[in-house]
Amino acid sequence: MSNNVTEALQFNCTTCPSECLLTVEVERDANGAMVEVRSVTGNNCPRGDKFAHQELTCPMRVLTTTVAVSGGDEALLPVRAAEAIPLALHAQAMALIRGLVVNAPIRMGDVVLKDLLNTNINLIASMDIDPRLSS
DSSP states (O other), rough: OOOEEEEEEEOOOOOOTTEEEEEEEEOOOSOOOEEEEEEESSSSSHHHHHHHHHHHHHHHOEEEEEEEESSBBSSSEEEEESSSEGGGGGHHHHHHTTTEEEOOOOOOOEEEEGGGGGGSSOOOEEEEEBBBOOO
């Protein structure tokens, strides 16, 4: 006889502007660890089902932050991961990024850091920064 428990969770899908309210039934073992996603309802498209499974097994987010700039007309450069990375890696990625300094000029889309934490995803510039003009 199994000691597993079925639990219903509700959260919004963020894959499109509809933000469907999903109801997800999950099975948990006696320790509270998720065993499986049993059902997903409330989604108006197949992306909601995929999102629910992803969110409960390995949540992914696009990391956005800033990096220090040397010799630029701005002190900070907004950057982002080119694609979503596992949420579990965000703290480790931030620790690495915190020490970065980039040299101006920088153009939007330039790769600031290749292969962030061996994810095959680059950290890219989100705006242009020109060199500081001498006064």
